[in-house]
């Protein structure tokens with residue numbers, strides 16, 4: 142029987158510039174051409190209607206892999222703040238409203254946490270990644286990054302809630318550390334480390 146051709150491309154199911162930058166850097170050792178939804182402007186936005194990070198990541202990966210006929214990687218990620226019962230969680234991107242900017246979201250978070258002392262401002266970023274093939278076979282990986290919510294925004298790097306996410310060991314926010322450091326510590330890096338272990342086997346069996 143002829144061997145199936147090994148896949149040489151993967152689509153990142155996102156148009157988020159910050160995520161694309163980080164994924165491209167973190168996946169640089171994988172011998173696959175990386176495409177993004179910017180290469181497929183006709184693909185509509187997948188609605189993130191799930192109640193968990195996995196539901197949303199799976200929905201994005203499955204819908205795009207099956208419609209484009211290409212291996213697709215999707216993630217869903219967000220910030221869980223303990224003093225807010227895990228909010229904003231899966232709603233992180235639209236915490237301050239459907240079209241909210243990153244700044245509006247983190248300012249709302251700081252407002253909700255007004256008066257909460259540092260020791261109770263514990264939080265974590267969580268990232269769930271799903272890779273799906275055009276036939277619906279899938280693979281999941283997950284990573285977290287523990288920290289604290291600062292009292293005011295600081296730093297110019299990164300995106301999203303980075304300016305208010307304090308890394309306890311460094312005393313700096315995620316927006317104050319250059320991307321190459323964030324890319325070693327982050328929830329996305331931790332999820333990708335797990336994924337990279339599993340991906341070669343997954344790609345050979347499909």
Ligand code: ITT
Pocket residue numbers: 154155156157160189216217218219220233234243246266299300301302303327329
């Ligand atoms: P896609 O769904 O198109 O990938 P998105 O911005 O909607 O892009 P998510 O649904 O995964 O992404 O929402 C994640 C939100 O959580 C994101 O908009 C940020 O506000 C926040 N977030 C996720 N990872 C982050 C990080 O590394 N640094 C700061 N904020 C982050």
